[in-house]
Amino acid sequence: MLTVALNKAQFIAPVGLYPQEAVLYNDIEVDLAVTCAAQIDDLPFIDYVALHQLVKQEVLKGEQLLEKLMQQIVQQLRIAYPDCKVRLSIRKCHPPLAGAVESSMVCWED
Numbered sequence: 001m002l003t004v005a006l007n008k009a010q011f012i013a014p015v016g017l018y019p020q021e022a023v024l025y026n027d028i029e030v031d032l033a034v035t036c037a038a039q040i041d042d043l044p045f046i047d048y049v050a051l052h053q054l055v056k057q058e059v060l061k062g063e064q065l066l067e068k069l070m071q072q073i074v075q076q077l078r079i080a081y082p083d084c085k086v087r088l089s090i091r092k093c094h095p096p097l098a099g100a101v102e103s104s105m106v107c108w109e110d
Helices: 019-024 048-061 066-080
Strands: 002-013 026-036 085-093 103-109
Touching: 002 048, 026 048, 026 066, 048 066, 066 085, 066 103
Parallel strands: none
Antiparallel strands: 002 026, 026 085, 085 103
């Protein structure tokens, strides 16, 4: 198996349910791992630059819910890498809650 990963990719994006989040934006952090079956002598090429661009494109579109953003990223990964497994975590850093919270997070794993 071959896994290519992005760890703690950071974006500033209009992600959030509250109207002010669409204006002020939020710090979004993404962990992504794409795993494909591979022989050591014949590894498939998974371009981590392409993975970053795919995630960036979806995150910067903006979305109200982290779950919806996660769904959109996974759908695009399925198109680009149909036979691969995906592990994805998306965190909203310092969400607007009544108290100190480092991040809120959603995860997906095949």
